[in-house]
Amino acid sequence: MFHSVAYFLIAYQVLIVLYFLVINSIYTYITFYAFSLIRKSSQASFGWERLVSLSESANFRPVSIVIPAHNEAVNLADTIVTALAVHYPQKEVIVVNDGSDDNTMQMLLESFDLVSSKHPFRSSLETGNVLGIYHSRKHPQLWVIDKENGGKSDALNVGLLFSHYPLFCAIDADSMLDPDAVLRMGHQFLQDKDLVAAGGCVRVLNGCLMDNHVVKQIRAPRRILENVQIAEYLRGFMAGRVAWGSHDSLMIISGAFGIFRKDLLLAIGGYRESVGEDMDLILRLHKYCVDQKIAYRVHFIPEPVCWTQVPSDLGSLLRQRNRWQRGLFDSIWHNRRMFMNRKYGRVGMVGMPYFVFVELLGPVIEFVGYFGFVLFLIFGLVNPVFAILFLTISVLWGMWLNASAVLFDNFITQRYMRLRDSYKIALLGTLEYIGYRQLVAVERLIGTFQVWKNHWGRAKRKPIVTTTVS
Amino acid sequence: MATINGFVFAFILVWILKLIIAFFLSSLLVLFAALGIHKIHIQKTERKDWDLLASYKAELSSVAESGDKISNPQNLADAVNLAHALSIMSVGESVSAKAAMRQVVLKSKLPEILRQALKSRSWGTRFKALTGFCDFASPTEFRHLIEFEYGEKNTRVFGNGLMACAACISSTRDFGELLALMQLSMEISASYYEGIFRTALRALEETVGRATTIKHIKRLLLESDINPVLKASLIHANSKEQFPELETAALDLARDVDEPVITVAILRALRKSGNYDRIIEENIGNSRQYLNIVALHASGVCKDPGPDLIRKIEEQLRSRNYLARTAAATSLKQLGEKGEQVLVRAGHGDDRYASDISTYVLSLG
Numbered sequence: 001m002f003h004s005v006a007y008f009l010i011a012y013q014v015l016i017v018l019y020f021l022v023i024n025s026i027y028t029y030i031t032f033y034a035f036s037l038i039r040k041s042s043q044a045s046f047g048w049e050r051l052v053s054l055s056e057s058a059n060f061r062p063v064s065i066v067i068p069a070h071n072e073a074v075n076l077a078d079t080i081v082t083a084l085a086v087h088y089p090q091k092e093v094i095v096v097n098d099g100s101d102d103n104t105m106q107m108l109l110e111s112f113d114l115v116s117s118k119h120p121f122r123s124s125l126e127t128g129n130v131l132g133i134y135h136s137r138k139h140p141q142l143w144v145i146d147k148e149n150g151g152k153s154d155a156l157n158v159g160l161l162f163s164h165y166p167l168f169c170a171i172d173a174d175s176m177l178d179p180d181a182v183l184r185m186g187h188q189f190l191q192d193k194d195l196v197a198a199g200g201c202v203r204v205l206n207g208c209l210m211d212n213h214v215v216k217q218i219r220a221p222r223r224i225l226e227n228v229q230i231a232e233y234l235r236g237f238m239a240g241r242v243a244w245g246s247h248d249s250l251m252i253i254s255g256a257f258g259i260f261r262k263d264l265l266l267a268i269g270g271y272r273e274s275v276g277e278d279m280d281l282i283l284r285l286h287k288y289c290v291d292q293k294i295a296y297r298v299h300f301i302p303e304p305v306c307w308t309q310v311p312s313d314l315g316s317l318l319r320q321r322n323r324w325q326r327g328l329f330d331s332i333w334h335n336r337r338m339f340m341n342r343k344y345g346r347v348g349m350v351g352m353p354y355f356v357f358v359e360l361l362g363p364v365i366e367f368v369g370y371f372g373f374v375l376f377l378i379f380g381l382v383n384p385v386f387a388i389l390f391l392t393i394s395v396l397w398g399m400w401l402n403a404s405a406v407l408f409d410n411f412i413t414q415r416y417m418r419l420r421d422s423y424k425i426a427l428l429g430t431l432e433y434i435g436y437r438q439l440v441a442v443e444r445l446i447g448t449f450q451v452w453k454n455h456w457g458r459a460k461r462k463p464i465v466t467t468t469v470s
Numbered sequence: 471m472a473t474i475n476g477f478v479f480a481f482i483l484v485w486i487l488k489l490i491i492a493f494f495l496s497s498l499l500v501l502f503a504a505l506g507i508h509k510i511h512i513q514k515t516e517r518k519d520w521d522l523l524a525s526y527k528a529e530l531s532s533v534a535e536s537g538d539k540i541s542n543p544q545n546l547a548d549a550v551n552l553a554h555a556l557s558i559m560s561v562g563e564s565v566s567a568k569a570a571m572r573q574v575v576l577k578s579k580l581p582e583i584l585r586q587a588l589k590s591r592s593w594g595t596r597f598k599a600l601t602g603f604c605d606f607a608s609p610t611e612f613r614h615l616i617e618f619e620y621g622e623k624n625t626r627v628f629g630n631g632l633m634a635c636a637a638c639i640s641s642t643r644d645f646g647e648l649l650a651l652m653q654l655s656m657e658i659s660a661s662y663y664e665g666i667f668r669t670a671l672r673a674l675e676e677t678v679g680r681a682t683t684i685k686h687i688k689r690l691l692l693e694s695d696i697n698p699v700l701k702a703s704l705i706h707a708n709s710k711e712q713f714p715e716l717e718t719a720a721l722d723l724a725r726d727v728d729e730p731v732i733t734v735a736i737l738r739a740l741r742k743s744g745n746y747d748r749i750i751e752e753n754i755g756n757s758r759q760y761l762n763i764v765a766l767h768a769s770g771v772c773k774d775p776g777p778d779l780i781r782k783i784e785e786q787l788r789s790r791n792y793l794a795r796t797a798a799a800t801s802l803k804q805l806g807e808k809g810e811q812v813l814v815r816a817g818h819g820d821d822r823y824a825s826d827i828s829t830y831v832l833s834l835g
Binding site for chain 2: 040059117118119120135140164385386389390392393396397399400403404407410411414419422423426430
């Protein structure tokens, strides 16, 4: 009995150490590999003038930008104006009001001079009832669909069915597109005939200053929580997604900014009702293309940027992370046939196992690790010098990864012009490993046991800071 | 307790762990310091570039008149700045003034520095040098650039090189050589080809004159061994660069070869010029929807539409394809009174599709 317990404890400690080593090694590899790719691609990225001259060509595929909105009266007008201002040869903007119970619809009617339209709407997917279709007299490219509340996936499906163009771009109602964002993405679709879906970089809007609906001054926000999320986003998007995309194993394109081939979205039956509809969609796209033997590519492009607001209070942040965890679980469970299935290539053999063991089970393992660590120390089952050194290394390695991601991004993209902003984000970003990550891990653990919940929860919206930049 | 503690106690392990901690701490410090230095360096370089560009611009405007020598660039960054200054100063200038400025730059070390940079192993450096050649736009560099392009493996550098070649064209022979290179080369996007042709057309027109340019392009369009995608891009470029004289040649081509990409290109050119040709009518109702839609769009700008054309557009109001119906309805509205009468009639008709779209387009006011 005594020996069994001893062996169990040894195995437990070795497993935790191994898990930590493997995960951090993967993160380190991803960070360095991704930033070397970004550095190369940014060297030959087209400048604005060259891009604009390219956009004069008639070859760009027209795009429908769809914005699902539920109780988004605070920032929706800004989002629509930035979407309308996006530079693209042929586009339309479709706002789907998903049964808002605030004054979203009223605001839309007044701000954009909407008139009821007799435009036909025929549904080939099961969606909630459409209450009305409106067209803007002020902006002929703008359409608004008013529908009964049915959730984000339902709203996106209505937008998908109504859209007229071959490319479908989904953005969040609290996100702002850079003027060249869609053009850069459209250019990729032009160059790569196998591209079926592409995701752009999502950066944090909090703290930035807007001028005439364009992000003019990119600054670090005041709150620690927001700065930590900037570092987290940079690591996730600029490192993680670039690396996974280049290995043909990209499993998620953020719901905040992605462009897809409309015909394929319709072929897979549109969005599935889920709190992780963005990841689920990409997994089903992979599955469909492989099953139908379609040559395809799902890619992440770091240059086009969409700015989004991140939660500025702890409650909203934890609700968001709980929802992400539930979405992750739901998407993986729904597409579980792809897990370790050689038929699905790298997605099945590398991407899915990574998401299951690192992203999905990560919080469980981390929580058990922290819990065990405290217990072992209390009961004297581990050498305290080793334990403290190991803990220091694990925290430092994480801090080092976060700081590297922020600093590499600053080296390459030069988005944050002021040195103090770069330092602030890099320094505060390192705090992720002291309290923030543990708190989020606990919330994600709770989320893992709440998978049956299929609601989004309410997020507090702050108005975007607008300034006149001299 | 016989746990992992057994080897954890080992002195060496503790030291290794301490070393790892020291590594992380020191590398973090190095990263922070490097970022600071990098930012300051970038700011200095940008400021220096701006100053350099301004001084080159000032120098160019003075030496072009006096014929003096311009200060020699010292490195690639200087050379690219000088070339950029030349391109900015050339805007709106006469051909002779441009040539005079270019002559001054030609005497400097700029061509030598750019050529040297093309030999670099770093593709970023080669890319930058080609941007310099693009701005320099000197016919003397054309041959060198073409030879470089045949050996270039990197797609991005190659694409930038094509643009540089296009900017340096000075004869119909050069144009032919560029086309031959594009035919043989790796596939680049059609939009990019269009941009290359637009640059090449401007350069050719400037050096050999409009009449020779038109004559040469006409001949190229009718040559059978040129890739249809390139021909279509050339038609797009002609249309954007305002060469209406080439429309007839493009129409003849479209009739001869029956290539959808070429038909689409000529239909778009007709839409831009507002001219009518029976090719529009022939393609309305085409089973290839993209041809049908482009033809419908082109029909909307016809100056004097006949009854057959209007009847054909009217048929498309009943199409099951939304884009075709919209294009038909919009074109009818653009055609004025005759078209609007058709829309009013269709709005009261039995066909639900035609009725919906006609009422909707009429309601737009």
